[in-house]
Amino acid sequence: MESKGLYIIDADQGYNMLEAVAEAKRCLNCKNPTCIGGCPIENDIPEFIKEISKGNFGEAREILARKTNLPAICGRVCPHDLQCEGHCILAKAGKEINIGKLERFVADFDHTMGLINEKIPRKTRGKVAVIGSGPAGLTIAGDLAKIGFNVVVYEALPEPGGILLYGIPDFRLQKDVVRREIRKIESYGVTFMTNMVAGVDFTVDTLFQSGFDAAFIGTGTNVSNNLDIPGKSLKGVELSSYFLRTSMLANEGKLNSSDVIVKEGSKVIVIGGGNVAMDAARTAVRIGAKEVSVVYRRSEEDMPATRAEYEDALREGVQFRFNSNPIEYLGRGDEVCAIKVMTEEGEEILEGDVMLVAIGSKPAKRIVSTTEGIDVDEKGYVVTREKPYGMTTLKGVFAGGDVVHQPATVVKAMKEAKKVAEGIAAYVDAKKLLDL
Ligand SMILES: Cc1cc2nc3c(=O)[nH]c(=O)nc-3n(C[C@H](O)[C@H](O)[C@H](O)COP(=O)(O)OP(=O)(O)OC[C@H]3O[C@@H](n4cnc5c(N)ncnc54)[C@H](O)[C@@H]3O)c2cc1C
Structure with missing residues (x-):
């Protein structure tokens, strides 16, 4: 765990060497590997996993480098359940190979050991x-x-x-x-x-x-889309993209925590149902918000956020209000104190002192x-x-x-x-x- 300015970064630590080799050994090395088809950049997945299973991490790194410049990132944030892992033959039995974590292991090992030895040609082509x-x-x-x-x-x-x-x-x-x-x-x-x-x-x-x-x-x-409803200029209404950026800067000590709109004890409402909304909600939880709710105008099934992100948010205590269409922010003085939403049963007022808008960008x-x-x-x-x-x-x-x-x-x-x-x-x- 890493302690920073605003909250504790409780990121998953990834595999150690023993775990990575054990996981790689589970790969069936299929004759017609379906996992490759699930990877948008067609990483040679069985090949790099085979090298890990033999302890050849440098070779595994070379195989990944043929297709990707960002393995440490893809290994962490790709929606693996919808891509490579979802296409793994073992997924049918719920025992898919943890391909993302293996990619991450290779990239992190490469970094720690300084394996990189890219032969770069002279810059002669333009x-x-x-x-x-x-x-x-x-x-x-x-x-x-x-x-x-x-x-x-x-x-x-x-x-x-x-x-x-x-x-x-x-x-x-x-x-x-x-x-x-x-x-x-x-x-x-x-x-x-x-x-x-x-x-x-x-x-x-x-x-x-x-x-x-x-x-x-x-x-x-x-350019983040804003919600054009009455009360949008009240204090406490902010774009999620701005909130995420200021939290990141405050966490690195480059901005005062007081410049971040969510405080310990805030009552936060996030508007939207995509992954940005999930990230904003989960960040607010980590800062210590008393209550975090996501308000989405359509149903749970329609929500664009990936299942994994949604489930993580639920696990962390984020509440969800579906089929609730925001129609007005309500203020006390110049500060927001609630949002009025239209539901199937009629209008409803949801209290909150921070409203984070996450309804897309252009x-x-x-x-x-x-x-x-x-x-x-x-x-x-x-x-x-x-x-x-x-x-x-x-x-x-x-x-x-x-x-x-x-x-x-x-x-x-x-x-x-x-x-x-x-x-x-x-x-x-x-x-x-x-x-x-
Ligand atoms: C909060 C959030 C969470 C996400 N989580 C995930 C995830 O977990 N997994 C996943 O796969 N995807 C995720 N995505 C989506 C993913 O990050 C984007 O699809 C991806 O970053 C798009 O890459 P890009 O290079 O096209 O643009 P960007 O990453 O947006 O990069 C564009 C860059 O251009 C710069 N720029 C803009 N205008 C100018 C200008 N006029 N002059 C110079 N520079 C300029 C910007 O500052 C920026 O650095 C997430 C997106 C968001 C917003």
Whole structure:
């Protein structure tokens, strides 16, 4: 357990060597492994597990590195029950191999022992700018640097990592794990420039003027939707994304606990039914809120949060109100004290002194509004094409991750980014050939 500013980080410690080998030995090494099909980036799962079972952790690491730059992260936050583990043949008997934990073991062992020995070629194939450093940007940067591209990542925030750093709470993904994965990508020769906002500090056009051959937009969906109901300006109403970010900063001692809206003894209502709502609720529990309820407008079955996240929230004492549609925040003076919801039985008033809104997010317009020629759809998502994969309507400008396909998962952003990296490489190689 790690004691920090705001609450105790009670993260699962993962396997030790004996446990990992024992778990790996349970793998049946199927002739037609279904687990691979469950992994969006098609990690060679039986192969890396076989190496663990023989004690060859370095070999296991090499196998994972063929497909992923972020094994320590995927091993912790992928929805394994819906992916690899859900597709494991042993899942039918409820005895699936704990693939996520094994991936995490290999990545952590690699880090502890300093096994990394990536042979990175000289940077001779061209210069690529990556805007945004979430899993999409990090994947592009890692994949391109490993095949000889000179990559510079521009990140708006003071530290790279995107949602991995500022969104997913530290009790599920410790921040030192994110930082060390970024250091690994940095060791491939990638340059990170932070506090650099595209559309403010530079534009896509200025990138090309300064000699980049291609640019990648991986800026995610960092505009959170707000609930437009009376009382939304009352004190105590806050976006969950802001709450998660301030809690993370306070936990690291970079912000005063008094700047975090949830306090010990708060009565918190979280509005929404996705994984962000679960994270906000569980973080509030850890801070010491007296009562935490999630209010969701549809039924339990309709809730978009993954089953595992929902069950963890229930186990930790979070209460759920389904089929309750918020219609008004009520205040005492300028502070919120309750929310009025419409249920099947009529209006109901739920008391609370903190309201956290978690009802989705969308892309910002900063880049497309300062660059001519990048088309977006009616919801603001960047339009890309199949050939070269991921190129936008503006030549040489590519996009991938949540900013293209809507908020999804870390591994989905990685999967798309891997394909876009191939598209960028093909485009830059062709461009260089024609330039000659
Ligand atoms: C609270 C929360 C919990 C989640 N939990 C999970 C989970 O457990 N498992 C899972 O698989 N997925 C989870 N997700 C979803 C997952 O994190 C996202 O799908 C993924 O991070 C998207 O990656 P991305 O690289 O496209 O964007 P992001 O991670 O959003 O990264 C975008 C980056 O671009 C930067 N940026 C934005 N605009 C600019 C600009 N103009 N100039 C420069 N930089 C800019 C941002 O600061 C950010 O660093 C969660 C999401 C949230 C919000």
